[in-house]
Amino acid sequence: MGQRETFRRVLHYIRKYWLYLTASIVMATVTVALTLYFPILTGRVIDLVLGPGQVDFGGVFAILKLMAVIAVATGLAQWVMNVCNNKMTYRIVQDIRNEAFQKIEILPLKYIDAHSYGEVVSRVIADVDQFADGLLMGFTQFFTGVITILGTLGFMLSVNVAVTGVVVLVTPLSFFVAGFIAKKTFTMFHLQSETRGEQTALIEEMVGNQKVVQAFSHEDEALDAFDEINGRLQDCSLRAIFFSSLTNPSTRFVNNLVYAGVAVVGAVYAVRGGISVGQLSCFLSYANQYTKPFNEISGVVTELQNALACAARIFALIEEEPQTPEPENAKTLKDVAGRVELSHVDFSYVPDKKLITDLNLAVKPGQRVAIVGPTGCGKTTVINLLMRFYDVNSGKICVDGADIREVTRKSLRENYGMVLQETWLKAGTIRDNIVMGRPGATEEEVIAAAKASHAHSFIKRLSKGYDTVIGEDGGSLSQGQKQLLCITRVMLCLPPMLILDEATSSIDTRTEIRIQKAFATMMQGRTSFIVAHRLSTIREADVILVMKDGNIIEQGNHETLLQKKGFYAKLYESQFAV
């Protein structure tokens, strides 16, 4: 997305709040104009205060009253501007976040699997924040900065051209100084952040794996390595911090030069009667203010660019292609018997790396299908296709004769009960997690499901039983306990088809055997797909699919496959080889 395109999108979000934007711009203009007018009035008062007995109190009072009005008006305008900016900023942030989240819910799994969670989260959180800060704050700063500069120039020119000349000629110096320092320090900062990265990597390794470090009594070596980097970091940090901290004193010095220049030239003019003392004092306060917006603007430009870059990242997410929308006349699967057919299915995650080719399979209602094979052979892929997490490249998958691309996702998935190897629980109570598939379940039903999955006994022992709150992704529960909860979740809704992907991999073999019994009851009359590495759990399946490199190389039941003495037989033997 080009910068212009990004900017267009940004305007699209702002448009909704154009009233606030207009108000903000108007108020900013008012604020700046009044702020600039104040020193002029101060100057006028000073001109009326010449010396003992030479004070025009009438004039002074009139101007002071005006000043009071202006001060209050400026304050009000500033406040309204701030409030408008806040409202606009936070509302836009809210809109963007909502939109980003809605997109996350309909992104194809392909996108989610291919991007690290941290990256997507940082787009929705950090990038949006930075965009708001940078763009909207930057915009107001830029805007007020420009008006201040123009206004100051106008006011100064109207008073005296020569003194204005001094200000205009000397001020750019501070630009050059700041730019020069920034350029010089860039490489130093770069070195600093590289070294810091090196140090963080070492800390992550050594602290993160502190147990191994201690087991090998490696503490001294680790500390030496740490100190070496620490020393280097000290050197380059000192240089980077020191040189970059020169910016402020240097620009302040330039500012002082401007001030001295105005003082001398202005005073000389005043001696000749060109300007009054009051006007000189007004000039001096302008000279003090004039360089500030310049310094701010140079900072704002980088901030704006940064903000646009952040915006581009968010918009890239928001504009990501969503999953294929459902056809308008999508059917709802009802009263599913559980007949599943895969015909001529081709699929691959990456276009030029074939994974599944010409997969054919017909499963009768109530049949038990086991999928076995070495790691990476495509077992989980089959499940991704059945659940329609991914769409087939060619061929089709039908449930009860209906192509799954022609039924609603909701009704398709409702008819599957799924337990995955990677247990996922949401933050909330144990009960919240169990009733996910059937929000209306009664207490008795929940407990019955938990008993069936052998989860009841451990839940009972938690501090608040079913109302125990667990953190994101299960928090303090063990892997095995999490898996039991995931099984309970499915036990509770009992849909007509089941998918068990290494569902008991983290449960010890004794408990597993007990759960297997529960599974067996559950699978009675339900079409089920089981992925497992423990062949003993698969033996009872009606159909065993033996997969290798994305293909089904053998198909049949346990006995016939063993007699074949093929790949399955070999796998089975290795289980018992001692």
Next chain:
Amino acid sequence: MKKLLIYLKDYKKETVFAPLFKMLEATFELFVPLVMAAIIDRGIGQADTGYVLKMGGILVALGLIGLLCSITAQYFAAKAAVGFSTGLKHALFDHIQSLSFTEIDTLGTSTLITRMTSDVNQVQNGVNMVLRLFLRSPFIVFGAMIMAFTIDGKAAMIFVVTIPLLAVVVFGIMALTMPMYKKVQAGLDAVLGATRENLTGARVIRAFHKEEEETERFEEKNDVLTHLQLVVGRISALTNPVTYIIINAATILLLYTGAVRVDNGSITQGEVVALVNYMSQILVELIKLANLIITITKALACANRIEAVFEVESSMAWRDGASVEGAAAEEKRLTELDNAAAGDNRTGKNHGEHTDFAVVFDHVHLTYKGAGAESLSDIHIQVPKGQTVGIIGGTGSGKSSLVNMIPRFYDATAGTVRVDGRDVKTYGMEELREKIGIVLQKAVLFRGTIRDNLLWGNGSATDEELWEALRLAQAKEFVETKEGRLDAPVAQEGRNLSGGQRQRLTIARALVAKPEILILDDSASALDYATDAALRRALKELPGEPTVFIVSQRASSIRHADQIIVLEDGEMAGCGTHEELLADCEVYQEIYYSQFERQADGGR
């Protein structure tokens, strides 16, 4: 924060000079309005152009001196701040390494890492800013007031009233909003949590078609956050306008008082200009000060978190390697008692020739810190030297806890663990851990080369010894195929290697040390059965006949061990050889038959 300040002690000079030079700079800045007043009153008043030029020169000179002071101050501040954080990080790293496993478990390594990195950076930043600004800003504020007094006492009274008023407004608003910002942060965390949850749980959420519900939940949270932000924003939006109005009201008052005082001849026109200038200097500094306070509050919060780490003391005291003779003698006596007791024990039955035990658990109990129940209860084992011990049990049965007590990663809550007849508490840390090679459950490798990683076991091992260890660990084959062989690069955490390769390398790393006691804590789980079997055969031939502990979930991995310990819920459910256990240990039978086909005639 106080305790952290000792890391500034090597930078005393810098710590004093940085603010000092800043104050010098500020002092010169405070002279400027006075010079200006002189230009107006004498230069313009008496039409003395030469005087104006001279004073202009003084203004430039003041600026130049200010610049020099300021640069000096920045240098000292940077040096002190960077030196401070370098020392702090060193001490923190050292301290973390001194913590025992119990403390590492309670603190969690991820917090330790953030404290060592981003928290320390924040504190460094805070120290730097404090040295640079904390004295300067109040100095200018009060300096401006004092200078006003030197001009005119009566006009200066306006300063005396204005400054506290401004302080009340600025700090009052800050005090009001600070706790609200914490709430905003919490709101943001909730939004972040919901986002992450929907990514990690995408499959389950879609499988249960919860998309719409989740979107509603998110929008609710987002709305709460926005509302909070708007409320806080509305209050903090007051800061600038209110201070602006106060300062300008003061200026108006100042002008009025000035007019009166000029009229009766107390002060000059130029001095009124100077007074107004002092007022605007205060405004500038006050804004800086408010920003500084925010930086400082952040830095203080981070400093507290760092301090909290320093306050955690290792709960485990190690004896110095040398002074253990007395204790050793005492232990020897106890061992003899053990030996006598073991005479009629089953271990004695199997290995009658052993009179010396490598490892003894003497009625050991273990309760982890903060845990409600015991993780190990009354464990009593005696392992003769050279034996292979298998430990089996379900998840959470205490297998790892048991072996972790041998190298004293955790201390027994009751009972004693003895290695070579001596209580592990009487050993020096290195002395004990050099005897023991442990391969942890999580196969961790470090960035570097394969050689670097193996040398952790023994820094002076030769290449031959490394290859021998690799051969025994069944890793020789794949290392030979790697480009660079021993010098093949290993990425952080060993991410460029497969799980099985990592496990074999960690085993080799432990073997390089040629330990007397070798512990494999479920460290062959990623190996296929054939490799696992080959590994077990190789372990049997280990030179020096080490005592070997194998923890596993697989019955096949431990069935040939000399002694098998069966754990259930932290208690010993059985102990003996495979045949003995299969005959009379119910738990063992269940485990075994869950993995192996029951013989047709052996069924219950």
